[in-house]
Amino acid sequence: MSAIVPLLVLLPLLGAAAALVLGAYRRAQVLVSTVTLTAVVILSSILLVHVDSEGPVVIDVGGWDAPFGIVLVADRLAVIMVLIAALMLLGVLVFATGQGIADGDRETPVSIFHPTYLVLAAGLFDAFIAGDLFNLYVGFEMLLSASYVLLTLAGTGARIRAGVTYIIVSLTSSILFLAAIAFIYGATGTVTMALVAERVRDLPADVQLILCIALLVAFCIKAAVFPMSFWLPDSYPTAPAPVTAVFAGLLTKVGVYAIIRTDTVLFTEVDIDIPLMVIALLTLVIGILGALAQADIKRLLSFTLVSHIGYMIFGIAIGSQAALAATIYYIIHHIIVQTTLFLATGLVERVGGTTSINRLGGMLRASPFVSVLFFIGAMNLGGIPPFSGFLGKVGLFDAGVTLGTPLSYVLIAAGAATSLLTLYALVRVWNMVFWRPRSDVEGYSSPLLDSLTEGPEDEGGTVKTKTVPKLMLTATAGMVALTVALTVFAGPLFDFASRTAADFESPTTYVDAVFPGGVE
Amino acid sequence: MTASATLIILMAVLYAVGITVMLERSLTRVLIGFMLVGNATNLLILIVSGPSGTAPIVTGTSADDTMADPVPQVLMLTAIVINFGITAFVLALIYRSWWLAQLGDQGDSVPDQHTEDTEESTDATFDPVDLDDAALKKVLADSDEHPDELEHGREETR
Numbered sequence: 001m002s003a004i005v006p007l008l009v010l011l012p013l014l015g016a017a018a019a020l021v022l023g024a025y026r027r028a029q030v031l032v033s034t035v036t037l038t039a040v041v042i043l044s045s046i047l048l049v050h051v052d053s054e055g056p057v058v059i060d061v062g063g064w065d066a067p068f069g070i071v072l073v074a075d076r077l078a079v080i081m082v083l084i085a086a087l088m089l090l091g092v093l094v095f096a097t098g099q100g101i102a103d104g105d106r107e108t109p110v111s112i113f114h115p116t117y118l119v120l121a122a123g124l125f126d127a128f129i130a131g132d133l134f135n136l137y138v139g140f141e142m143l144l145s146a147s148y149v150l151l152t153l154a155g156t157g158a159r160i161r162a163g164v165t166y167i168i169v170s171l172t173s174s175i176l177f178l179a180a181i182a183f184i185y186g187a188t189g190t191v192t193m194a195l196v197a198e199r200v201r202d203l204p205a206d207v208q209l210i211l212c213i214a215l216l217v218a219f220c221i222k223a224a225v226f227p228m229s230f231w232l233p234d235s236y237p238t239a240p241a242p243v244t245a246v247f248a249g250l251l252t253k254v255g256v257y258a259i260i261r262t263d264t265v266l267f268t269e270v271d272i273d274i275p276l277m278v279i280a281l282l283t284l285v286i287g288i289l290g291a292l293a294q295a296d297i298k299r300l301l302s303f304t305l306v307s308h309i310g311y312m313i314f315g316i317a318i319g320s321q322a323a324l325a326a327t328i329y330y331i332i333h334h335i336i337v338q339t340t341l342f343l344a345t346g347l348v349e350r351v352g353g354t355t356s357i358n359r360l361g362g363m364l365r366a367s368p369f370v371s372v373l374f375f376i377g378a379m380n381l382g383g384i385p386p387f388s389g390f391l392g393k394v395g396l397f398d399a400g401v402t403l404g405t406p407l408s409y410v411l412i413a414a415g416a417a418t419s420l421l422t423l424y425a426l427v428r429v430w431n432m433v434f435w436r437p438r439s440d441v442e443g444y445s446s447p448l449l450d451s452l453t454e455g456p457e458d459e460g461g462t463v464k465t466k467t468v469p470k471l472m473l474t475a476t477a478g479m480v481a482l483t484v485a486l487t488v489f490a491g492p493l494f495d496f497a498s499r500t501a502a503d504f505e506s507p508t509t510y511v512d513a514v515f516p517g518g519v520e
Numbered sequence: 521m522t523a524s525a526t527l528i529i530l531m532a533v534l535y536a537v538g539i540t541v542m543l544e545r546s547l548t549r550v551l552i553g554f555m556l557v558g559n560a561t562n563l564l565i566l567i568v569s570g571p572s573g574t575a576p577i578v579t580g581t582s583a584d585d586t587m588a589d590p591v592p593q594v595l596m597l598t599a600i601v602i603n604f605g606i607t608a609f610v611l612a613l614i615y616r617s618w619w620l621a622q623l624g625d626q627g628d629s630v631p632d633q634h635t636e637d638t639e640e641s642t643d644a645t646f647d648p649v650d651l652d653d654a655a656l657k658k659v660l661a662d663s664d665e666h667p668d669e670l671e672h673g674r675e676e677t678r
Contacts, residue, residue, distance in 0.1 A: 134595055141602045148609055157620045163613065164547065171554050171606065172542075178561050178599055185592060186568030 001050050004043050005059045005074045008082055008125045011036050011043075016118035023111040030097050033114045037090040037121065044083040051079050052496065056503075056513035058131065067195050071514055073131035076500040077328065081128045081257055084332055088249050088339050089121050091479045095343055096242035098471030112149065120146035120246070127254050131514060133181050133191040136258065140177065140222070144170050147251060150243045151235065158238045166235035173221035173228075180214035187211060194514035197266050205269075212267040216259060223255025225313060226283040229306040233290065236305075237298035237355075237455060241346025244298065248305050249339030253331055256312045263316050264324070264504035276317035277407050284310030284411075284418045291425050295452035297345050297355045300429065301338070304381065304422050308334055311396055311418075314411050318399050324501035326395030329494055333388040333486055337380045340479040344374040347476060348433065350466045356454055357429055362438030369473060371434045373480050378430060380483050382423030388486035393419060395494070523567045531567060534560035547614045551607065558603040565592045565599070 015036030022028040051057060056075035063069070074082075096113070123142030130136040148170070152163035185191055187207060188199040200208055221228040232252070236244050263276075287307025294300040312334070315327030345355060347370045352360045364371045380387040393415060400408040400415075428448055436444070486493065503509045534556050542553030569592035576590040 134598070138598065138602075141606075145602075145606060145609070148606075148613075152613065152616075155616050160613065160617050160620060164617065167610065167613065168542075168550060168554075175554075175557050175561055179564055181595070182561065182565040182568050182592075185565070185595070191591070191595070 001047070001054075002057055002059050004047050005057055005072050005129060006061065007043060008040055008047075008074075008129060009072075009122050011039055012118045012122035012125065016115040016122065019114040019118060023115075026100075026111075029111070029114040030100075033093055033118055034090070034097075036118060037086055037093060040086040040121070040125070041083065041090060044079055044086055047074055048076075048079045048083055051076055052499070056510070058513050067190055067192050070135050071131035071192060071194075072129045072135075073193075073510070073514060074129050075503060075510065075513065076496070077257070077260070077503070078128045080328070080332070080496070080500065081253075082125050084335055085124050085128070085250055086121070087482065088335060088479075089117070089124075089246065091475050091482075092242045092246050092339065092343065093117065094478075095245070095346070095472050095475035096240075098469045098473075098475060099240075099242065099346075101471065102467060102469040113153065116146045116149045117246075119143075120150065124250060124254060128257065131193055133184065133193060133196065136193075136261075137174070137177055137181060140254070141174060143251065143254065144174065147247060151239045151247070153240060153243065162235040162238040165231050169221065169231040173218050176214070176221070177218035180211065180218055183214055184211050192514070193261065193265055194511040197268070197511055200267060201269060208267060208270050209272070212262065212270040212272065215262050215266070216272070219255045219258040219262065220279075221255075222252070223259060223309055223313075224252050224306050225255075225279055225309055226286050226306070229283065229287065229309075232306055233294075233299050233302040234456070236302045237296065241342065241349065245339045245342035245346070248302065248342050249335045252305065252309060253335055256309065256316075256331060259313070260316055260324070260327070260504075263319070265510050273317045273319060274407065276313055277411055280310045280313035280317055281411055281414050282310075283307065283313060284414050288418045288421045288425075292421060293451065293453055294425075294455075295356050295358050295449075296455040296458060297348065297357060297429055297433070298342070299455050300425055301341055301345065304425065305338055307418055307422070308338075308381075311393065311415060314415065315396050315399065318396075318403050318408065320399055320402065321498065321501045321505050322402065323396065323399035324504055325494065325497040326392060326399055328497040328500050329388075329395060329490075330392035332493070332497075333380075333392045333483075336479065336483050336486065337377055337389065340476065340483055341374070341377040341381060343472075343476045343479060344370065344377055347468055347472060348374060350468050350472075352433070353463050353465045356458060357432040358449060358452065358454070359441060360433040361436040361441040361444075364434040365438070367468065369477075370468065373473075373476050374434070375430065376480050377483065378426040382426050383419040384423070386487050388483065388490060389419075391487065391490050391494070523570070524572075527563055527567050531560050531563040534563065547610075547617060551610050551614065554610070555603070555607060558599070562596045562599055565596050568592065 015032050019029045019032045022032060047057065051074055056073055058074075059072040061070040061072060096117075100113075120143050123139050123144070123146060125139075126142060127136055127139030130139050148163065148167050151166055152159050181191060184196060184200075187203055188196050190196055190199065200211065203211075217228075224232040236247050239247065263272075284307055287303055287305075287310065291300050291303030291307060294303060311330055312327050315323045315330065347367075348360070348363060349355050351367045351370060352363060354360060376387075380389050383389040383393050397412045397415065400412045432449070538553045538556030538558075538560055540553070541549050541556065544550060544553070569589040571588075573586050573588035576587040
């Protein structure tokens with residue numbers, strides 16, 4: 001069983017190498033990527049069943065024991081994240097393949113796209129199973145380097161401008177992360193997370209606080225937590241639809257994952273719950289207010305993405321087992337729903353030729369199937385019962401009420417308001433884009449459309465509409481089915497999330513897994 | 521823990537200069553700033569590794585307690601390699617960005633004081649570009665997804 005863990009990173013990397021060599025053979029590349037990601041899905045499913053029944057699997061890479069070598073730790077949280085990420089990457093790959101077949105190489109130049117995509121996958125999986133702070137840094141760098149390339153695919157003016165912002169912000173956060181690792185090494189003499197967790201407790205409280213905040217700042221930039229979220233809505237929407245979908249679904253969640261690890265494994269004694277709650281509050285409210293002002297659906301979704309990170313930070317700040325379980329469920333929900341919505345928006349763009357709600361109309365008539373796909377995703381994100389967005393939020397609010405401080409009640413109110421405002425923004429999209437007849441778009445005026453701003457790169461007009469290939473529809477429909485499955489299987493999934501959260505109740509679970517015979 | 525004051529001063533200067541340069545508008549300076557800050561961080565890792573010592577891991581040459589700590593050196597090497605790769609990518613990005621700025625007045629990366637430059641006068645300083653201008657523009661247009669997008673305000677009719 002232990003052989004599977006390194007394979008999760010190794011397979012995508014080997015696949016990337018193979019895809020690079022096969023650059024001239026498009027079909028072979030698609031085959032390599034699909035087979036690789038399918039293999040990771042299967043392997044991580046097997047691993048998930050094993051880890052859930054037998055406990056974490058820990059590998060000392062290269063045979064060096066834990067404090068000296070690199071450890072890979074596959075516990076419940078790591079493996080479920082790998083599985084969900086692999087499923088998303090596979091779904092989006094099918095979507096991108098459909099798009100590539102329909103449009104040729106323009107949007108997603110296949111020879112570069114596939115190797116980079118697989119390196120991104122390897123970086124993601126590596127970040128999830130890293131048992132070592134520096135390995136986490138390497139995982140982050142792998143996925144970020146790949147994301148730089150994917151974001152600037154085809155090198156058009158708009159993408160270069162968006163890419164520059166994104167890259168400089170990411171570089172800054174990487175440097176902060178590296179500096180934080182240096183401080184932690186200086187203070188504890190190790191970068192193995194389990195050992196850091198043990199040794200950090202002996203440090204003075206203020207040193208612990210500084211180390212914790214140094215790490216959290218770096219992760220908050222990556223997770224797009226207010227006030228470090230300004231870069232996200234400007235950079236994500238310009239990328240090709242499949243790339244935006246993957247970025248929106250997965251990249252910020254790696255940051256959230258790292259924040260969970262920092263807060264529950266590394267620095268258990270540092271009490272920063274109240275500042276975290278304030279940040280969560282601001283992220284929720286300011287993010288969603290940004291979304292309300294957007295005319296472009298992709299930008300609107302990017303702002304809701306920022307906003308909903310606030311729910312996860314709220315859950316982490318409460319810190320009880322129920323709150324963490326709800327957070328984990330919410331992360332899974334949000335990864336799948338955001339990815340799906342961005343894919344559905346990609347389809348809308350193909351049918352309507354633009355993503356601005358000022359210029360779209362008659363979508364329900366033009367393409368009922370795409371409309372249904374968008375509608376289910378939108379209702380889910382808006383938190384309408386019985387969808388998973390509702391269940392996750394109820395879990396969070398429940399944990400907040402149990403905590404019972406005034407601040408947590410404020411956050412529950414803000415969370416509910418954010419949920420309603422998300423619904424408002426998405427229902428407005430529905431009314432304008434899907435229900436409004438195509439003939440009404442010209443000269444339409446409504447208070448709903450007042451004071452909306454277009455994206456900075458928006459030049460008006462529409463591009464030529466394109467056909468929607470069956471493969472893209474199938475991929476999106478599959479993802480929508482997955483979001484519905486989150487509701488259908490909410491019971492078992494929530495139980496699983498509770499068991500995952502229980503691992504963090506006592507940080508020794510993690511430490512014992514890495515050092516079965518006790519530290520030193 | 522003892523650390524060399526020279527290294528600490530050097531690190532502080534690199535951080536200060538690097539951050540200042542990163543705040544400039546020009547992308548090339550931002551890149552230089554990033555490289556300085558990256559090297560300052562590498563120095564930070566070296567500083568936290570404690571006093572210098574003899575070569576580690578090789579056994580039998582010196583006592584264990586005089587060896588330098590090898591782990592930070594490994595971390596630094598990895599960080600240097602990563603920074604190197606990213607620097608190469610950002611250079612390519614800067615070149616592309618400059619290229620796009622040459623082609624139209626849409627480029628954000630051209631600083632304001634250059635607004636009096638006409639396209640001809642800018643091109644005149646780059647002879648190879650000037651000589652082969654039409655051919656290069658054609659290649660560039662072909663490689664672009666929306667060649668029309670570069671001309672501001674023109675509606676796309678593809």
